[in-house]
Amino acid sequence: MANEAKKSTTPLLDDLEKGKWPSFVREIKKMADKNPRAKDLLGQLEMSYRDKVTHWKHGGLVGVRGYGGGVIGRYSDSPDKFPNVAHFHTIRVNQPSGWFYTSKALREICDIWEQHGSGLTNMHGSTGDMVLLGTSTDNLEPIFSKLTSKGWDLGGSGSVLRTPSCCLGKARCEFACYDTLALTNDLTHEFQDVLHRPQFPYKWKFKMAGCPNDCVASVARADMSIIGRWKDDVRVDQDAVREYAKSGVNVQTEICDLCPTQCMSWDGRELKIENTWCNKCMHCINAMPKALRPGKDTGATILIGAKAPILQGAELSSVLVPFMKIEPPYKELKDLVEKIWDFWGEYGKNRERIGELIQRVGMGQFLEAIELPPSPQMIKNPRENPFIFYEEYFEEEGSGEGSK
Amino acid sequence: MESVQAEQRRTDIGPPNYENFLHPVIKKNYGTWKYHEILKPGVLVHVSETGEKIYTVRMGSPRLINIETIRMICDLADKYSDGYLRFTSRHNVEFLMTDQSKIDPLISEIESKGYPVGGTGKSITNIVHTQGWVHCHTPATDASGIVKSVMDELYDYFRTMKLPAKLRIALACCLNMCGAVHCSDIAILGVHRRPPKILSNLNKLCEVPTTVASCPTGAIAPAVVDGVQTVEVNEEKCMFCGNCYTMCPAMPLANSLNDGVSIWVGGKVSNARHAPMFSKLAIPYIPNNPPRWPEVVDAVKNIVEIYAKNAKKYERLGEWIERIGWSRFFDMTGIEFTKYHIDDYRFAATTYNTSTHFTL
Ligand code: HEM
Ligand code: HEM
Ligand code: HEM
Ligand code: HEM
Ligand code: SF4
Ligand code: SF4
Ligand code: SF4
Ligand code: SF4
Numbered sequence: 215m216a217n218e219a220k221k222s223t224t225p226l227l228d229d230l231e232k233g234k235w236p237s238f239v240r241e242i243k244k245m246a247d248k249n250p251r252a253k254d255l256l257g258q259l260e261m262s263y264r265d266k267v268t269h270w271k272h273g274g275l276v277g278v279r280g281y282g283g284g285v286i287g288r289y290s291d292s293p294d295k296f297p298n299v300a301h302f303h304t305i306r307v308n309q310p311s312g313w314f315y316t317s318k319a320l321r322e323i324c325d326i327w328e329q330h331g332s333g334l335t336n337m338h339g340s341t342g343d344m345v346l347l348g349t350s351t352d353n354l355e356p357i358f359s360k361l362t363s364k365g366w367d368l369g370g371s372g373s374v375l376r377t378p379s380c381c382l383g384k385a386r387c388e389f390a391c392y393d394t395l396a397l398t399n400d401l402t403h404e405f406q407d408v409l410h411r412p413q414f415p416y417k418w419k420f421k422m423a424g425c426p427n428d429c430v431a432s433v434a435r436a437d438m439s440i441i442g443r444w445k446d447d448v449r450v451d452q453d454a455v456r457e458y459a460k461s462g463v464n465v466q467t468e469i470c471d472l473c474p475t476q477c478m479s480w481d482g483r484e485l486k487i488e489n490t491w492c493n494k495c496m497h498c499i500n501a502m503p504k505a506l507r508p509g510k511d512t513g514a515t516i517l518i519g520a521k522a523p524i525l526q527g528a529e530l531s532s533v534l535v536p537f538m539k540i541e542p543p544y545k546e547l548k549d550l551v552e553k554i555w556d557f558w559g560e561y562g563k564n565r566e567r568i569g570e571l572i573q574r575v576g577m578g579q580f581l582e583a584i585e586l587p588p589s590p591q592m593i594k595n596p597r598e599n600p601f602i603f604y605e606e607y608f609e610e611e612g613s614g615e616g617s618k
Numbered sequence: 619m620e621s622v623q624a625e626q627r628r629t630d631i632g633p634p635n636y637e638n639f640l641h642p643v644i645k646k647n648y649g650t651w652k653y654h655e656i657l658k659p660g661v662l663v664h665v666s667e668t669g670e671k672i673y674t675v676r677m678g679s680p681r682l683i684n685i686e687t688i689r690m691i692c693d694l695a696d697k698y699s700d701g702y703l704r705f706t707s708r709h710n711v712e713f714l715m716t717d718q719s720k721i722d723p724l725i726s727e728i729e730s731k732g733y734p735v736g737g738t739g740k741s742i743t744n745i746v747h748t749q750g751w752v753h754c755h756t757p758a759t760d761a762s763g764i765v766k767s768v769m770d771e772l773y774d775y776f777r778t779m780k781l782p783a784k785l786r787i788a789l790a791c792c793l794n795m796c797g798a799v800h801c802s803d804i805a806i807l808g809v810h811r812r813p814p815k816i817l818s819n820l821n822k823l824c825e826v827p828t829t830v831a832s833c834p835t836g837a838i839a840p841a842v843v844d845g846v847q848t849v850e851v852n853e854e855k856c857m858f859c860g861n862c863y864t865m866c867p868a869m870p871l872a873n874s875l876n877d878g879v880s881i882w883v884g885g886k887v888s889n890a891r892h893a894p895m896f897s898k899l900a901i902p903y904i905p906n907n908p909p910r911w912p913e914v915v916d917a918v919k920n921i922v923e924i925y926a927k928n929a930k931k932y933e934r935l936g937e938w939i940e941r942i943g944w945s946r947f948f949d950m951t952g953i954e955f956t957k958y959h960i961d962d963y964r965f966a967a968t969t970y971n972t973s974t975h976f977t978l
Contacts, residue, residue, distance in 0.1 A: 226909040230763055233770030236733050238682040238752075238762040245684040252684070255752070262751035262760065263908040267872035270755040272864045280629055288753060304753060311636035313705040317692035319639065320703075324685035324692075333685045337705050340748060340796050347682070347753060362628040381707065385636075385644050386664050386672065386714070388651035395636050406630040426889035430707050433894045434801040434887050441889075472932055474891050497890045501932070504653040530801075530894055565834075 224256060226263040242334060251332035251348055254296035261292070276303055276351055278358040282412040284368030285354060301350040302332070305357060306343035306369035308402065308409075311395035312382040313338065319364075326360045341419075342379030343369035373412040373565075378402050380422035381429040383442075389499065390424030391442030391512035392540035398422050400544060414555070415562035415571075425508060426496045432517075432531070437568050438551070439517040439531040440540070446509035447489040448498070454505035455485045469498050513539040515591075516550070519569030529569045536591035553584040641702040641714045643672050659779050660735035661721060673715045675724055678734040678744055678769075678776055681709040682752065682762055690731065698724040708744040708786075710737050734776055740784055742775035742922070747789040748796045750808070756860030757791035758808030758877040759906050765789055767910045768806075768918050775922070782929040782938070785922065786886075793859060801885035803935040804918055805897040810858035811876040813837070813851045814869035820848045824866035832865035878905045879914050883921060883947075884936030895936045898944075900951075902958040917953075924950050945976045 222228050230239040242259070245252035258269050269291045276287040286304045293300035307323070327333060327346050330353040336345035349357065358368070369377035378401055381387065383394030401420060408414065421432035424442040432439035459465050465485065470478040477491035478498065485505075487498075499506045516538055517531035538546060554568065557580070562571045572580045581588055590596075637645065647666035654664040662674040675698075677691075691711055695703040698720045699713040706712060713724060725735050737743035745768065748754070750761030768787065775781065788799040791808035799805040817823075829849055830838045837855035841848055849869075851862075862869045881904070885897030900921065904913045921935075928950070929938035939947045948955045961969045 229909045230766050233766065234734070234773040235766055235769035235776075236678065236680045237766060238680040239766075241680060241682055241684045241687060244686055259751055263763070266874035266877065266906045266908065268751045268755060268757050270751075270753065271867055272755045279627075286753075288755070302753070308633040310633050310639055313707075314636050314639035315703055315705075316639050317695045317701040317703065319634070320688055320692050324688050328685055335683060335685065335688065336681050337679065337683055337688070337709065337711075338681075340746060342707075359627065362631055365631065365634045367629075367631045367633060379707075382704065384649040384651070385640060386651065386674070388653055388664065390649070393649065399633070399636060403632040406632050410630060428887050428889065428894070431801060431887040468931060472891055495889050495891055497932070500890055504655070507653075530896070 224260040227256065227260050245333040249333045250298040251302065252334055254290075254298040255302070255332060255334070255348060258290060258292065258296045258299055261295075270302075276301075276354065278354050278368065281368060281410045283371040283374045283410060286371055288348075299348065302348040303351065303354070304348060305331075305346040305354070306339060306341070306371060306377065307346060307361060308367050308369040308377050309338060309342055309344050309379070311380055311398040311402075312385055313342075314382075314385065322364045323361075323366070326357060326364070330357045330360075341369065341376050343377045367406075368410065370409045370417075373414050373416050374418075375405050375409040375414070376417050376419045377409070378420040378422070379430060381424050383422075383424040387424055388503065389427065389442075389496070389508055391444055391508055392424065392440075392514050394422040394424045394440075394442070396542065397440070397540060397544060397547075400542065401548075404548065408555075413559075415558060416565045416567050418555075418568070426494055427500065432520075434520055434530055436520055436531060437518065438554075439520060440514050440547075441517065442512065442514045442540075443494045443537065444509035444512045445537060446511040448487050448492060449507040449509060450485055450487065451505050452484055455502065456483070458502050458505055463502065469501055472497055513537050516547070518554070519567070519572055521567040521569040529573075531569075533589075533592045534586065536589055550584070550586075557583045639702070639704075641672065641700060641716075643670055643716050644702075644714065646670070647672070656739045656779070657721075659741060659777055660725070660738055662738060663718075671716070671718075673718060673721055675713045675715070675721060675728070675735060676706070676737050677711045677713070677728050678737060679709055679711055680762065680766065681744070681747065694724065694727060698727075706737075706744075708737070708746050710744050734773065736777040739779040740781045741777075741779050742772050742781070742785045742787060744776075745769060745787045745789055746799070746802075748791050750791040754791065756794065756863060756871060758810045758858075758872075759791050759879050759911075760908065761789055761791045761808075763909055764806060764879070764911050764914055767912075767915050771915050771919055772922065781926050783932050783934045785925070785935060787918070793857070800882070800897055801887045801894060802897055803883065803885065804921060805882035805885065806914065806918070807880045807882060809878055809880045809903060810860070810871055810873065811878070811903070812871075812873045813853045813856040813858065814860075814862055814871045816848060816851065817868040817870070818846075818848075820866065820868035821846050823868040829862060829866040829869070832861045834859060834861060838862060874906075878903050879911070880904070881914070881917055881921075884939045886934050886936055891932070892934070892937050892940070897936075899959050900953055902956060921951055943976050945978070949977070 227239045231237045242256050246256045271289045271291050277285045288302045290299045331349035334347040339345040378398045380394035380398040383390040419436040421430045421436035422440045423432045465480045475491045477488040479486045516535040518534040520531040650667045651664050652667050660676045664672050699715040702714050704712045745765045747761040747765045750757045785803045787804045788802040789806040790799040835855045837852045838849050841850040860871045863871050881901040882897035883900045887894050
């Protein structure tokens with residue numbers, strides 16, 4: 215069958231070459247002509263399309279020497295049919311902050327991958343890493359040494375610090391309230407050891423967003439979400455507001471009425487903001503970026519604990535530190551992180567995310583352990599049930615015991 | 619016990635410093651951007667306090683790309699953007715340029731190679747997605763094929779900005795959810811519906827204690843069948859996560875008859891106006907129908923179109939639904955409401971309606 219030239223061996227996938235959106239099948243096919251791994255990937259994928267099931271197996275641990283992560287082991291369940299993908303491990307390469315590249319740097323990676331892998335990539339994986347999609351075990355060390363010789367290192371996988379990632383922040387966004395790229399780069403380098411060697415109960419993710427628009431979905435995806443915000447007043451250029459009004463923006467209905475705190479008013483000439491009410495939602499600034507800007511007294515809110523539904527149900531991150539200045543050398547932040555990791559290391563069960571641990575011991579206990587004060591910014595509302603575990607009480611006078 | 623050879627093996631060098639990859643104009647104006655405008659779909663200009671400008675052209679990509687394509691992108695960057703480029707958090711490519719007159723030539727060259735320009739503002743940008751049958755062992759569906767089929771149909775929404783607000787779609791191929799799906803305007807989630815099979819050679823392939831321990835819900839117990847050590851699964855406790863298959867290849871979960879896709883709506887991550895929200899179940903199950911999953915494509919398109927027609931300016935899908943109410947949403951979309959829509963996992967009661975606020 216293999217040399218039946220005229221009839222396509224991949225009729226189902228061929229259909230996905232049609233249509234306007236760029237086709238991943240064409241990407242694989244183009245490589246399949248010159249790369250046997252890509253060719254067998256195509257064949258196995260067609261088999262999945264026919265059988266409606268995956269043909270990959272999990273295969274235990276593979277990796278490079280001295281690292282406990284960065285490579286996702288993958289084995290075919292049909293190695294006899296598709297010997298070139300019998301092993302098909304992916305390599306996570308730690309991306310530069312903000313996913314900025316030069317063509318030169320990308321070409322160097324392409325050259326390495328051309329020689330040692332399938333020639334297929336994901337730009338990028340959902341964690342943020344560059345994903346080199348598919349090679350065999352014997353290629354791992356050579357790839358690793360070539361990558362490091364060009365200045366690249368592997369990202370995280372398993373129970374480690376996962377590759378931190380961030381929005382492009384101050385590099386190209388006027389809303390950024392702190393330098394997300396610098397912080398991400400700094401933390402990634404500071405914590406190389408826990409990124410490469412599993413020392414945690416489970417995974418830990420940092421994601422840095424420069425403002426409450428949260429373009430990296432940190433509130434949904436990170437154990438610690440660091441979201442920029444400001445403390446002072448929204449900066450307003452009244453002339454520019456009037457320009458927007460003139461150009462057809464209905465400042466009353468599109469801006470003031472949609473403000474969640476109803477703290478804005480517009481008399482047709484001047485936009486007034488009661489900044490003590492503003493919750494920094496970003497709506498008005500998003501809608502009129504030429505006229506409005508975040509304030510100048512900037513920093514970030516630190517939130518903790520997002521996780522997927524496994525095991526106790528999903529959570530979004532919730533507020534831990536309402537406001538922190540984010541400036542090098544980031545001592546306050548790093549001290550906080552170390553305290554949390556210590557607590558998690560001591561009390562976390564195997565495969566327990568920090569968010570689940572906090573649910574289990576209670577936020578109050580957790581705050582005490584990491585020595586942070588409780589604050590109303592942490593909650594949507596105070597508790598509704600009266601089952602309070604009081605820890606202090608008065609003893610009757612003369613009983614000899616004081617309050618706890 | 620380090621190796622005696624003091625070889626030149628470099629480790630723990632971390633990622634290269636991003637500063638090496640910043641366009642000189644970006645480096646110079648770092649942190650001093652004043653405002654931006656969307657000049658047209660896929661084209662942004664950012665203006666600095668100094669008046670300097672950087673233009674961005676955003677190109678859609680299938681995420682799974684080969685090195686020839688990356689080299690093609692590099693060629694474009696060399697020709698149009700001084701060799702500087704970046705990728706976005708949703709897999710798009712961005713060319714960063716200083717010469718406004720090069721924008722249109724770049725766009726025609728990108729489009730002539732079969733890639734779209736767009737994904738800015740009130741559009742549907744690229745679909746964040748996962749590996750599926752291309753590279754994972756627990757998927758309930760493929761990722762790239764559905765994404766391709768949906769984006770073929772929604773192509774014009776990528777290249778225009780005519781929606782009430784931005785609309786984010788994401789896909790994860792099983793409930794481990796390796797992509798930002800649960801907080802998307804529309805989430806496509808692969809679902810298994812049958813517990814793992816237990817192959818008779820389990821005792822040869824797997825250790826019983828580690829297999830039992832692998833299950834997050836404690837559904838697996840040791841058992842003896844025909845005098846052979848194996849395990850059994852309490853089907854009522856299984857929520858189809860595939861952890862057991864990760865530890866034990868004799869417990870395959872994939873099931874061509876029963877695997878498929880569910881659709882969730884109304885999530886968001888930004889804080890603009892409404893606080894971040896999870897996506898909620900719209901359609902519990904659509905069978906896998908490769909290569910094009912037409913039922914999934916139709917379902918997504920239906921939701922997009924009804925939202926586009928009825929929501930107010932700036933209203934995200936979830937904000938719109940919150941305003942009109944879920945009863946109205948099911949009514950307008952014609953989606954059937956079933957018992958699966960009513961939560962029965964932990965804390966389920968927090969999702970029950972305790973008011974008389976609804977439409978009939
Ligand atoms: C028990 C639960 C989980 C299992 C067994 C699991 C398994 C996997 C596997 C096998 C892969 C590799 C896919 C491949 O390249 O072949 C993967 C990738 C990934 N996982 Fe998970 N995962 C789990 C939970 C999660 C959770 C909870 C998250 C995040 C909240 C997550 C985030 C990711 C990400 C971001 C990737 C990269 C995916 C991509 O770029 O396509 N995983 N996971
Ligand atoms: C006018 C206001 C906004 C501006 C100037 C803006 C700016 C940006 C920038 C610069 C990026 C690229 C970030 C990166 O890849 O790291 C981006 C991406 C993104 N932003 Fe925003 N953002 C705005 C509003 C929002 C809002 C309100 C949301 C969510 C509701 C949002 C969600 C996203 C998402 C999901 C991406 C990834 C887009 C893609 O790759 O196609 N943004 N935005
Ligand atoms: C539509 C169904 C859903 C899908 C497809 C989905 C998908 C995902 C994915 C892909 C991630 C990982 C993001 C990453 O790190 O790359 C994730 C994480 C998460 N999901 Fe969902 N999700 C869904 C439903 C839910 C629901 C219903 C909730 C909560 C009620 C939820 C809460 C979370 C949380 C808190 C995370 C945190 C991420 C982490 O563990 O790092 N998800 N989800
Ligand atoms: C220490 C705990 C509690 C005490 C001592 C308590 C005491 C009472 C008392 C004395 C009444 C008035 C009964 C009457 O009509 O004569 C009452 C009514 C009620 N309680 Fe509680 N309660 C407690 C906790 C709760 C909790 C946790 C809930 C619900 C979450 C609850 C729900 C109600 C309701 C629904 C009523 C009826 C209210 C009405 O008639 O409008 N109670 N409770
Ligand atoms: S999160 Fe805020 S600062 Fe970062 S890119 Fe998005 S809009 Fe800009
Ligand atoms: S940022 Fe949000 S809360 Fe603050 S004034 Fe603007 S719209 Fe209102
Ligand atoms: S979502 Fe599930 S099936 Fe898809 S890549 Fe992640 S673990 Fe694999
Ligand atoms: S699929 Fe998940 S829940 Fe079901 S038995 Fe396996 S480990 Fe347990």
